[in-house]
Amino acid sequence: MMNIQLYTVMVLLMCAVLFSSLTHSSTEETIQKKLLESFEDFTAGPQLLKDSVTKETVQRWLEHSNEVSRVWNERLNSAQWRYETNISQENSNQLISVSIQSDAWFRKQAKFSRLLLDHFPFDDLDMKRQLRLKSVTAVPESDAIIRKQKVFQQQMSRTYSKSKLCAARKCLSLEPDLIKMMSVSRDPRQLLWAWKGWRDVIGPSTRDLLTNYVHLLNIGATDNGFSDIGEYQREKYYEFPQWIEVLSDQLLREIKPLYVELHTYVRHKLSQFYGPAVMKESVSTIPAHLLGDMWAQAWGNIFPIVRPFPSNTKEDFDTIINNQSLTPTELQQKAEQFYESIGLNPMMPKFWRNSIFKNQLTEMDCHPKAFDFHRKRDFRVKMCTNDMATTYDWNVAHHEMGHLEYYMAYRNQPDIYRNPANPAVDEAVGDTLAMFSSTHKRHIYRLSQGGSDKHNYKRNINLLMREALDKIPTMIFAYLLEKWRWRVYQGDISSANYTQAWWKMRYDYQGIHPPLQRTESDFDPGSKYHVLADIPYIRYFFSTVLQYQIHEKLCQITGRNIPIQHCDIAGTKEVGAKLLDFMELGSSFSWPQSLKRLTGTATISSRPILNYFYPLYTWLKNINDRQSNDLKQEKKSV
Structure with missing residues (x-):
């Protein structure tokens, strides 16, 4: 020796x-x-x-x-x-x-x-x-298995990114074309065409690819001592895998009453708008193509249909953004101005030189994404912004730049720590800052100073409804998607019943049903980018809860005595300093330790999000109870 x-x-x-x-x-x-x-x-x-x-x-x-x-x-x-x-x-x-x-x-x-x-x-x-x-x-022992993993993943990614839906000599991509159609169209036939068409071009061609890919992922997981790839992901990203499953179930139970009231109200409004020919009175669920989103996960685009107080329209942030007619580059400049106003870093020269803000002439993956090139001065974003920015573009631009602020903050850490505290915290930081960037909060608060209490209340309910339509359904969707995927990894759901299990879970958790009959060859879960791109999705469930924890803490730092729903951090350098102190840690501490440094608590709590939406919850409960009683009286009189 x-x-x-x-x-x-x-x-x-x-x-x-x-x-x-x-x-x-x-x-x-x-x-x-x-x-x-x-x-x-x-x-x-x-x-x-x-x-x-x-x-x-x-x-x-x-x-x-x-x-x-x-x-x-x-x-x-x-x-x-x-x-x-x-x-x-x-x-x-x-x-x-x-x-x-x-x-x-x-x-x-x-x-x-x-x-x-x-x-x-x-x-x-x-x-x-x-x-x-x-x-x-979870890297497999066999190099041949690694190669097969990469090939299958690339095939799924390429199919998703390059697929188009064609009709009348015009072909539409998912982003931005079909996304925009689903958000603005109110024609149920057109919505059904887009909804079905996208699934027709994606699902059947990727079903077997995903089955083979999951098998290969599980080989890598078991090679490294995990029962399946889901256990590996929970261990790698959250460090306490069993606790994460229990916590997600607990948080869902706490959020569910708010979602039930929101779902009940939205279904009633859609029934009034579309009528019984589209919305069957005997069915308590909502057709998946009518909610303003390709996946019925974020419902904000149907706000004009379900607005609680239609006469109060000044809080409509969509109109504010549309009236500015921002180009893709101007949109990014607006985002940078906001981040600089709270003491965070401006974007580096390579960001402006190398980022892609709108679709190029080449075939590209339009799913928005922030990149850290691990060079300390090279951070970029890619997204396919509309020629004139929409509210969706505004939120995405601020969200992705929030990721870059996080990446830049921890760039001096050793490479193993050049990661967020966990993926959910990363998403929560981006979402929180995007939420604050919506200048309508301060705008609405100023409007309310000259109005009556009655008008102020109506504006606030409208504002909360617009926000809840995006946030709360997304939580439920993220939870059920990841639960479905974990069961696939575990073998509880086989390739023989992918679609059946998917719609069973969407019915049970989200109260959504497909607008037409589905079969196993359709493979509807494959219509979602994150399923085929192998991106864990539970982060979006936890991040929504965390977002309101972070929001509450940052509002306290401003010292402004205004309602939490109207909190504005623009221009408050102390907020940026607090965020930087947290973000600079990267993953050098466990995520509960890092979270405590930012919010003062090491646990994920639903209290802040429930407090934030409590005025809306009480309003929804009252209106739903009244509508239910009216319906009962109508039935008695028949």
Whole structure:
């Protein structure tokens, strides 16, 4: 056996050589070769590691492995950007190649991290956390399985991004064309055409791909000690997997009464608007194509139909945005102005030089996305904004820039910590800031100063209704989508009943039904981007709850004595300082610790969101009870 001290020195030297070669190598093949060769000795055996490794050795290895990881993440995000902004076979092949190589590196890093955790007594909590985070992976042992995973995922992604719905010599893409049609059309036949057509072009062609992909994901999960890929995702992103499932069920029970009242009211209004030919009186659920959204997850676009007080229209933020006629670039400038007003960072030059704000001539993935290239000064966004920005575009632009503010804040952390506290917190930060950016809050509050109490109350209910239509149904949808997917991963839902189980859950949890009969060949879950892109969705359930926790805390910082629903943080630098103090942590602490630093509590609570919407809840309950009593009286008189 080689001399222990010599072995340790050799290990460190290999790390140094590896670091140097990675930062100067010009080819992926050279990088991969040096990675695999240099770290082969790291798995020499537990006993050798136990006898030779010191705290200083581990610290040096962590520093070098973080730099190697940074390089791989840089290459991976660059390849992802090239592919998503120009969907070509060449870019697809390059992305698959880089993904396979990076997975091989992260697999070896995870193995060595586990060895260190198992055989080295750590008293340094930061060192132990870094190793624990590095040790969690679901990369398969077989390189052939990795390649198959990437190929199937690319096929699904390409199908989703390039699919179009064609009629009368005109072809419509999902974003922005079909999204806009579903949001503004009130013709049930046109809505049904778009709803069915999108599922026809996506579902049948991706059903078998997803089945094979899930099988391959589960191989990787079981190779690394997890029961299925869902357990891995809950462990990786939330650290307390069993608790997360229990917490999601608890929060759903607490939110459900508000959703039930909202659903009851909306269904009644839609029945009045569309009539019995479209809305069957004997059915207590809502047809999925009538809610202003391709997936019936966010209902804000039907606000004009369900507005509680139609005569009070000054709070209509849609009109405010439409009247500004913002171009895609002007929209991003507005977002930057808002973030700078609260003391956050302006966008860097490469953001303005390299981001894509509207659809290019090339085939591209139009799903909005923020990118961190792991270079400290390269942060971008891609989205397909309408020529004249809509409310949807406004919210997306501010949300995605919120992600970039988070990424920029933690850019000086070691690469393993260059992540949000968890994905839900990341989404919550973006949503909270997008929520504050809607300047109608301050506008409405100022309007209310000159009005009567009665008018103020009506404006507030309208405002809360508009917000609840987007937020509350999205929570329920996110919960049921992820529950469906976890059951697929676990084998409780097989490929033989994907669609049946999907609509059973949509009926049970959301009170939604398909507008026409569905079969297993339709594969309706595949109509959602996140299902085919393999993006965990429970983050959007938790993020909505967290959003109102963060909102409440930031409102307290302003010190302004106004109703929480009208809170405005624009121009309050103390808010930006508090956010930066939190965001700079990245994932260097567990998410409960990070959350406590921002909000003062380490738990996710439904209290703030329920308090926020309480005036609307009481109004809904009263109006629904009155309508129910009127209906009973009508039936008695017949």
